[in-house]
Amino acid sequence: MLSTAHTDTSVHIWNGGTLARFSDAAVIAAGAVLTTGSLRISDWSGCDSALVSISILVSLMLFPACGMYCISRQRVFWRCVCVPMLAWLFALCASCFCVMALHHAYRPSIEWLETWAFVSATGVVLPRVVAHGVCLRLMGQGTRIxxxxxxxxxxxxxxxxxxxxxxxxxxxxxxxxxxxxxxxxxxxxxxxxxxxxxxxxxxxxxxxxxxxxxxxxxxxxxxxxxxxxxxxxxxxxxxxxxxxxGLTVFNASMANLDGTSAINLVASPVSSHWLIGKELFDRVFALCVVLFLAPVFLAIAVAVKYSSPGPVLFIQRRKGANGKIFNIYKFRSMRVHVEAEGVLKQATRNDPRITRVGAFLRRTSLDELPQFLNVLRGEMSIVGPRPHAIEHDELYRDIVDGYIHRYRIKPGITGWAQINGFRGETDRIEKMQGRVAHDLYYLRNWSFWLDVRIVIATIFKGLVHRNAY
CATH class of the missing domain: 3.40.50.720 (NAD(P)-binding Rossmann-like Domain)
Structure with missing residues (x-):
């Protein structure tokens, strides 16, 4: 909290205001123009212009999600230098991938890309270092215990x-x-x-x-x-x-409702502008996975088809954000069977319904790959609470405290609970309570970098697990 009016104004201008966003967009555009001029590139193409435009758009959506418009006294080098550089490089790579996916013949100049990346990174970092120093100085002048x-x-x-x-x-x-x-x-x-x-x-x-x-x-x-x-x-x-x-609360902060102040006790844990960055990350990441692993998708589909009679995909109804029903996709790992009305039997260890191919897919989590299609359809996220069968939702929502809050964001392919060992069969109420407790922790502490951490942990230790059967 700042005790002087001029300090509040300084922080507000930088803290996500129009001036900061316009500055970032101008720096990226100017970096491309300066690079083109310094390298004396004359054959500027429409794809180059599209790349610059998409890079600006992606950056303006991603930067707020990375907390780049916040002033803090802690971890200054990380927040002012490392985060802007990493976010800009991710935005540039994602934009290159999008343009090349739309126009297969397009190949940007490596020298031009490297120079543009360096010039724009410098332009994004330097104003932040200066603004951060000025704001912290003002904060220091107006601050006392x-x-x-x-x-x-x-x-x-x-x-x-x-x-x-x-x-x-x-x-x-x-x-x-x-x-x-x-x-x-x-x-x-x-x-x-x-x-x-x-x-x-x-x-x-x-x-x-x-x-x-x-x-x-x-x-x-x-x-x-x-x-x-x-x-x-x-x-x-x-x-x-x-x-x-004594309450399960989210976003416990002050809110302004058309001029009336209110204290949030239970509200959306992730702000709307951060959700835009999360959505962008989800779509780009899922598109990359689907395109690069297309041969793997095809090979698994063939193996499933020949493992036992039935469809390649297993489709089941699940609840998504705000309780909206959607169809989740998995590679079929069981022999076709009929469940009793209103009864869902979870897979157990050495379950006779699971095929040999299905056992391998479930053990390695490869049966979950089609859910990247759910992400592209906007029904799921890369990271979030794992969606449960609707029958389990109805059972646990009234006996596990805070269970309903899992619906506040899109369900994920992986999550904080999964990388901490809470996956597979929930045959005891304690297992579900542990899973929900980790999901609530994720909701309260969500950040873009937490998502990245979970994705990396999933790749290195979460794909194969003893509870996956």
Whole structure:
């Protein structure tokens, strides 16, 4: 938080504003023009123009997803240099692939590409280093440690104090606590703790504490009013930090609803502009996989067809984002059989229904390859909660806490739960609870780089697993 108006304005201009995005687009375009002029290239083609245009478009969609319009005091070199360079190179490679896929005869000049990549990378990085330095300097000038008094029960207060004290570059220091739990015996170590409001107010005024945080549960909203009245004549910032530790919450932040402020308790965990970058990554990655692995698709299709009578693909209805039903594709790994009405039997170890080819496909996760077609159709994502059979959704949504939140984003081919060992048969409720807990962690902590990490982990350790049968 910044304490001066000019600092807020500086950060806002760079933090995802039109000026920053226009600057990036201009730098990429100017880099292409300067490169062409310096290399004295005269045969500029329509494909070259298309490559520059698509690169700008992809960059403007990808850069926000990589957090390139955020100011932070932490990991400055990574955020200002490494991330912009990697994101720009990924955007350039993806754009080259798209143009060459649309126009097979097009082959850009390697020298031109390398020079353009370097010039534009320099142009993308340097303004960020300068802007980051200026904004952090302004933040430093307007920043000082603010003393805080916290109102709440001892457990939540200690958790809040621990979070503030372990946050790097924190602007706050908790110096007093008012414990709302009369039966509590443990006080935060080293801090004066009060249970009398008048003594608490006197201490705040005598020590000139600047902020009062009301960290009480939503069910104890009546606790707020006495403190508001107690400090109605004091120049002290009073903030409401609801204790929602007993709830499964997402995006717990402030929202502006047509001029009315609201506290998000349960809302979409991924913002809409970040979803654009995730969607772009999904489509490009899936297209690359389908094109490069087309011979593998064909070979598996032939093997499945000759392994046992029946179709090549197994199609099943699943729930996607917001509970929308879609048909998921897999290579058929079982002999054709008829399930009882409303009953779904999961595959088990040494299941007699699985063919020899199917056993290999399931063990190596190759049966999941057709789901890249679901990604291209916009029904799935590369990374996300694995979609379960609809029968399992109906069973677990009422007995596993937070299960319904898996529907908030598109289901994925792989996910955080899968690379942490939660895959295969869910024959016990504990297995499903563990899987859902990992899915909720992913939803709360999603980032573009977490997706990349999961994809890499899947390639190296997630394709073959002892629970895949």
């Amino acid at each position: 603010r003393t805080v008094a916290v109102v709440g029960n001892s457990g939540h207060c200690q958790q809040l104090i621990r979070k503030v004290s372990t946050t790097r570059d924190s602007m706050y220091r908790v110096t007093a606590v008012f414990d709302t739990d009369p039966q509590a015996h443990a006080n935060p170590p080293g801090l004066p703790t009060f249970r009398d409001r008048e003594a608490f107010a006197a201490y705040i005024r005598n020590t000139r504490i600047e902020e009062l945080w009301l960290a009480v549960p939503l069910s104890e909203g009546q606790t707020i009013i006495p403190f508001l009245r107690l400090f109605r004549s004091d120049l002290i910032n009073i903030r409401f930090i609801p204790d929602v530790s």
